[in-house]
Amino acid sequence: MRNYLLAAGVAGALFGSAAFVLAQPMGGGPGWGGGPGMMGPRGGMGPGGGMGPGGGMGYSPRRPYAMHGGLPDAYARAANPLPRNRATIERGARVYAANCASCHGKTGRGDGEAAKDLNPPPANLAWLADTRVGQWDPYMFWTVSEGGAQFNTAMPAFKETLPKEDIWSAIAYIQAQLPDVANK
């Protein structure tokens, strides 16, 4: 009986870690234990989810919201129409520098000049790029298009102010880890 329990415990531990690995097909990011489709009680994210080294992450209510089916239908199947090439990344870098860097910072770490007094603070996009949710096009397109009004955050809605292709190029640029390209 004791051996049986011990074996079950070991199997449980092994299964637990296997599930953890399976949940991170993109390599995951520090502090990221879930992903779209991980519908555990906390979706793998506790309050403070997204704590990476370097801090400045804050708690974004939008991730649990999106993971629990909150993405509006109009965004649920959105896909980037632009080719993932250098031209797209360079365009994205320009869009980012002009519209996003003031809050999210030049390198995406959430440390722009306009970030100081914001609560929640601007997300660390450099960190986000390494996570499954950051590579999830519908989530990114919804976030940048609709902004943070519904969560009472300072994230602006860009659907009226930027052409769709600009939004998508900025997303591709973030997903490529905000490389330091020429002509920014």
Ligand code: HEC
């Ligand atoms: C006025 C400041 C401000 C500007 C400008 C801004 N953001 Fe944000 N952004 C925020 C804040 C604050 C948050 C965190 C709260 C939230 O998620 O709504 C955020 C969150 C995000 C997220 C969600 C990240 C996550 O952790 O899930 C993405 C993606 C994002 N911004 C992209 C952009 C892009 C792309 C631009 C430019 C086109 C931009 N932001 C411009 C303030 C800003």
